[in-house]
Amino acid sequence: MKHILKRAALAAALCTVPGFAATTTAKPAAQPTLTPMTAQDLVTLGRLGGTAVSPDGQLAAYSVTTTDPVSYKRTTAIWLQSIAQPNRPPVKLVWNGSATDPAFGPDGALWFLSDALPAGSGAGATAVTQLYRATPSAAGIVATPPLRATEFKTDVAGFKLSPDGKRIALWGDIARDCPTFGGCATDGNTSLPGPGTGRLYRDGTGFVRHWDAWETPGNYSRVFAFDLGADGKVGGPGHALDGDPRAGGLTGDAPNKPFGGGDDVAWSADSKAVVYAARQSDRHEPTSTNLDLWWAPADGSSPTDITVANTATDVMPAPSPDGKWLAWAAMARPGFEADRQVVQLRNLATGETRALTTGWDRSVASLAWTRDAKALIVTAEDVLDTPVFRIDIATGKVTRLVLSPGREGHIGNVVPLKDGRLVYTRDTIDAPAELYVGTPGKAGTRLTDISASAIARLAPVTTRRFSFTGAGGDTVWGQITKPAGGAGKLPAILYVHGGPQGSFNDSWSNRWNPRVVASQGYAVVSVDFHGSTGYGQAFTDAISNDWGGKPLEDLQKGLAAAAATDPAVDTDNACAMGASYGGYMMNWIEGAWPDKFKCIVQHDGVFDARAMAYETEELWFDEWEHGGHPYYEAPEAFERWNPVNLVAKWRTPMLVITSENDFRIPYTQGIAAFTAAQRRGVPSELLVFPDENHWVLKGKNSLQWHATVFAWLDRWLRGTKPAPAGGK
Numbered sequence: 001m002k003h004i005l006k007r008a009a010l011a012a013a014l015c016t017v018p019g020f021a022a023t024t025t026a027k028p029a030a031q032p033t034l035t036p037m038t039a040q041d042l043v044t045l046g047r048l049g050g051t052a053v054s055p056d057g058q059l060a061a062y063s064v065t066t067t068d069p070v071s072y073k074r075t076t077a078i079w080l081q082s083i084a085q086p087n088r089p090p091v092k093l094v095w096n097g098s099a100t101d102p103a104f105g106p107d108g109a110l111w112f113l114s115d116a117l118p119a120g121s122g123a124g125a126t127a128v129t130q131l132y133r134a135t136p137s138a139a140g141i142v143a144t145p146p147l148r149a150t151e152f153k154t155d156v157a158g159f160k161l162s163p164d165g166k167r168i169a170l171w172g173d174i175a176r177d178c179p180t181f182g183g184c185a186t187d188g189n190t191s192l193p194g195p196g197t198g199r200l201y202r203d204g205t206g207f208v209r210h211w212d213a214w215e216t217p218g219n220y221s222r223v224f225a226f227d228l229g230a231d232g233k234v235g236g237p238g239h240a241l242d243g244d245p246r247a248g249g250l251t252g253d254a255p256n257k258p259f260g261g262g263d264d265v266a267w268s269a270d271s272k273a274v275v276y277a278a279r280q281s282d283r284h285e286p287t288s289t290n291l292d293l294w295w296a297p298a299d300g301s302s303p304t305d306i307t308v309a310n311t312a313t314d315v316m317p318a319p320s321p322d323g324k325w326l327a328w329a330a331m332a333r334p335g336f337e338a339d340r341q342v343v344q345l346r347n348l349a350t351g352e353t354r355a356l357t358t359g360w361d362r363s364v365a366s367l368a369w370t371r372d373a374k375a376l377i378v379t380a381e382d383v384l385d386t387p388v389f390r391i392d393i394a395t396g397k398v399t400r401l402v403l404s405p406g407r408e409g410h411i412g413n414v415v416p417l418k419d420g421r422l423v424y425t426r427d428t429i430d431a432p433a434e435l436y437v438g439t440p441g442k443a444g445t446r447l448t449d450i451s452a453s454a455i456a457r458l459a460p461v462t463t464r465r466f467s468f469t470g471a472g473g474d475t476v477w478g479q480i481t482k483p484a485g486g487a488g489k490l491p492a493i494l495y496v497h498g499g500p501q502g503s504f505n506d507s508w509s510n511r512w513n514p515r516v517v518a519s520q521g522y523a524v525v526s527v528d529f530h531g532s533t534g535y536g537q538a539f540t541d542a543i544s545n546d547w548g549g550k551p552l553e554d555l556q557k558g559l560a561a562a563a564a565t566d567p568a569v570d571t572d573n574a575c576a577m578g579a580s581y582g583g584y585m586m587n588w589i590e591g592a593w594p595d596k597f598k599c600i601v602q603h604d605g606v607f608d609a610r611a612m613a614y615e616t617e618e619l620w621f622d623e624w625e626h627g628g629h630p631y632y633e634a635p636e637a638f639e640r641w642n643p644v645n646l647v648a649k650w651r652t653p654m655l656v657i658t659s660e661n662d663f664r665i666p667y668t669q670g671i672a673a674f675t676a677a678q679r680r681g682v683p684s685e686l687l688v689f690p691d692e693n694h695w696v697l698k699g700k701n702s703l704q705w706h707a708t709v710f711a712w713l714d715r716w717l718r719g720t721k722p723a724p725a726g727g728k
Contacts, residue, residue: 034459036483036519039706041458042510043699044069046450048425048433049076052102052110057417058084059140061102061110062435064450072699078102078112080140081447083423083437090448091140099132101158101262106165109232110134110142111149113156118148129155131170133232150234154182157221158255158262162271163321166228167298169241169265169274174222176251181224181238188218204283210617211258212661212693221253223265223276225298239300241274247302254278256291263316263366268348269323273297275306277315277328286619289313289337293328306346312339316366322373324348325393327356329364335620335628336544338501340537343367343376345393356391360398361536371418377401379411381534384465384477384505386410388422388440401440410507423447427508429463429481429515431455460484461518463506468561471530471550474539478527478558479504480566481514489570490523491717494559494597498580500531500543500551500625511695511702512579520710522717523569527558545627547581548588548641555585556593575713577601579657580665580694584643587673590654591646599716601709603657604665604694607673609642610635615666647676653683655712657705659692685712 049063060083065076078099081090093099097116104110112134115127134146150156150170157172174181175188191199201208207215222242229235243249254276255264264277279291291313296303307314313331320327326346331339341363343356357364362380369376376391385408388401401422403411409428413435416422420439427433432451438444446452463481470476482490495514497504504514504526514524528535530550531543543551563571576597578586583605590600606612613631616622623630627637639645654677658670667688677684687708689701696705714720 034457036521037458037461037516038519039516039703039710040069041454042513042516042706043067043072043702045432045454047510048435048448048450050101051413051415051423051425051435052104053083053415053417053423054104054108055106056108057419057421057423058082058138059104059108059136060423060435060437060447061104061112061136061140062448063100063102067699072703074699076100078110079448080110080136080142081435082138082140083447084138086437086445086447088139091136091142093134093142093146095146097127103159103161105133105161106163108136110136111159111161112146113159115155128153129157131156131159131168131234147232149232152182158265160262160265160267160274162267162298163269164271167225167267167271168228168234169223169225169267169298170234170238171221171223171254171265173216173219174224175219176222176242176245177218179237179240181226183237187216189216190218191216206281206283206285207617209663211663213258213663220251220281221255221257221260223254223274223296225274225296225300239298241276241296241298241300241303242278242294243296243302248305249302250278250280250294250305252278252281252285254294260315266317266319269319269321271298275317275319275326277317286617287335287623289331289335289620291315293317312336313341314344315341316364318367318369318376319348320369320373321371324373327367327369327376327393329367330355335624337618337621337624338499338533338540339363340540341365343378343391356393356396357398359396361538362389363533363537363540366412366414368414368416370416377414377416377422379414381503381505383534384479384503384528385534386412386505386507388414388424390440403436403438403440403444405441405443407506410505428506429479429508430461432508432510459519461515463514464566466561466565468557470557471553472542474530476528476530476554476558477535478525478562479506479514480523480525480562480569481518482523482566482568483518483521486521486568488568489573490521490568491713492559492562492569492571492574493517493522493524493713494555494574494576495524495526496555496576496578496582496585497526497528497532498578498582499533500547500581500584501533501540502581503528503532503534505534511697516706520713522713523562523566525559525562525569527555527562529554529558544625545637546641547584547625548592551585552588552592555589556596559596573598573717575599575601575717577603577709578605579603580605583665586654587643588641588646590652590677591643591649594649594651597652599712600652600654601657601712602654602670602673604659604662604670605673606643606665607669607676608644609638610644611672612665612669613638615668617663644672644676647680650677650680650682653712653716655685655687655709657687657689657696657708659689659694659696661691661693664694 047065051062076098078093115129131150132146160169178184224238226238294303318327329341346353413425425433435448436444586602656674658667674686
């Protein structure tokens with residue numbers, strides 16, 4: 001923006017408008033004292049959600065979730081930002097409720113989901129998520145109220161527009177025997193025979209509960225195709241795209257639950273078919289990773305399982321814009337959820353399929369075609385970063401694209417533009433995600449200011465990478481995050497990531513956040529032990545059937561290496577903390593490394609491998625990780641690394657955190673760990689959330705989590721006296 005503005009007004013806009021990235025030449029004012037980041041900051045920072053780019057590449061739409069600093073109520077709104085003129089302030093979509101999942105149609109119309117109650121709704125009306133359509137100008141201004149495009153009694157969970165703009169695919173939870181989208185009287189739940197309140201799960205049901213919800217057999221996430229009327233509304237009865245189950249049609253969730261979404265649903269280039277990823281729901285589902293791609297004609301005729309030959313995972317279908325190819329990501333080993341995702345390429349005319357990235361030892365996390373259909377733009381973890389790569393479809397050559405020279409961090413939501421630039425999101429340990437546009441090889445232009453100004457008012461931290469020789473002589477990487485500019489020793493916190501096939505890479509987290517912990521005056525040390533991702537599949541595979549072996553050796557060597565790398569890391573005054581697999585490792589450390597730490601924070605960790613084998617829901621994970629067999633066939637594999645067997649050695653003070661809606665690692669595992677510590681006379685506390693799952697997501701709960709954890713760390717590392725315990 002080159003015309004004259006009042007400097008004060010511009011500065012205010014930079015601080016309050018989520019998206020304005022302009023700079024000025026005014027003399028900077030004196031810097032205020034920077035305060036360390038707190039849990040309140042973490043909870044109330046703006047959060048970037050779904051993003052979309054208009055077909056002409058001139059306009060970006062993105063959702064921002066804000067949290068009220070007093071009530072902690074969260075609201076999501078959509079903003080529009082000019083890409084052509086990035087210094088222009090963003091425009092907020094005027095709306096009377098939450099707005100999410102922005103997407104552009106081929107005509108430039110903006111579509112989104114909202115649960116806002118229509119005007120005139122009576123008292124007690126129930127909010128139902130529906131689809132809306134708006135018409136923004138080139139500047140992002142929506143002059144007329146958005147149109148409500150659907151009138152269903154059932155929530156619309158997601159949508160995809162066809163390339164020609166004449167059709168739309170919608171999905172939501174619908175009874176399997178209902179031929180229309182939410183047009184039937186019941187949800188099809190077969191587990192409620194009555195007359196009492198009991199749920200009856202019959203033989204062969206499959207999942208009884210999954211992630212954080214009890215299953216409703218007979219009800220599934222289903223995809224329907226609809227025509228779009230000239231008025232922009234969804235018209236006609238629509239066509240179910242899962243076919244007749246008696247004739248080989250799908251009975252299962254599309255997209256897959258709980259984490260499947262829009263990346264697993266796509267239209268063919270000619271707008272005549274939808275391809276989606278799904279898994280058959282039956283008695284084998286809890287032990288199966290066999291997600292297949294289904295090619296479903298939009299007229300509702302029988303879908304075809306086009307990846308039936310692969311009994312492992314097939315996901316992220318991506319038809320090329322010229323209609324010649326279908327790309328997707330596939331794993332090779334059934335039952336293994338962390339196998340390498342290799343890009344597959346299918347000639348849609350001949351059906352010939354080839355693996356495009358067999359020789360590239362990385363696992364793709366996203367797929368997008370270039371506009372000329374000559375290459376795929378993908379993301380993949382690579383040694384603490386998640387950068388972007390270009391894959392030539394003719395040769396399979398993989399080229400790393402640098403979007404942030406010097407520090408790549410975590411790149412996501414990549415959209416290739418016609419001129420070769422990319423629109424993308426970027427975050428690091430230092431700061432949450434913002435939206436950028438840039439040319440590979442150069443630093444991008446930040447388009448948004450969702451949290452950047454707020455972060456700039458907080459005392460900075462530094463993150464340093466280090467490597468060392470770990471188990472088996474392999475190179476292992478880690479990171480040290482600590483307050484910037486500090487002097488002297490800092491108590492060390494050993495962070496252990498979950499997965500276990502995961503990474504505490506250079507990315508932002510709204511839950512396990514190294515910056516907020518370091519800001520309390522600690523040196524946070526994370527180690528990508530054997531089993532971590534981003535180092536090749538052999539390194540990832542190394543943890544299976546060895547949970548307490550090489551990973552523990554890496555953690556021990558990594559903590560020592562961190563102290564040797566940075567003298568500020570005081571490993572003689574240290575605590576350890578971790579969740580999920582990291583929580584398991586806390587229980588394992590209690591018995592296998594009992595004299596190192598002054599305290600432990602254990603969140604949702606496996607305590608008893610035998611109980612876990614029968615209580616968890618996705619059985620494929622637990623069985624693969626212990627040799628590929630159920631417990632009763634090979635109990636020795638589970639017992640070898642079972643923390644319950646070492647309880648007699650427990651002595652380190654432990655804070656246990658668990659949640660009643662965690663069905664992945666049920667809360668009884670946390671209760672048992674707390675009981676073990678109490679019976680051993682080990683100082684211990686138990687924090688139970690009745691309304692959270694495997695993650696702590698609610699604002700007030702997150703504040704309580706952090707307050708409890710920080711008080712525990714301070715008690716054992718700084719000698720802070722605990723608050724008096726309440727009586728019965």
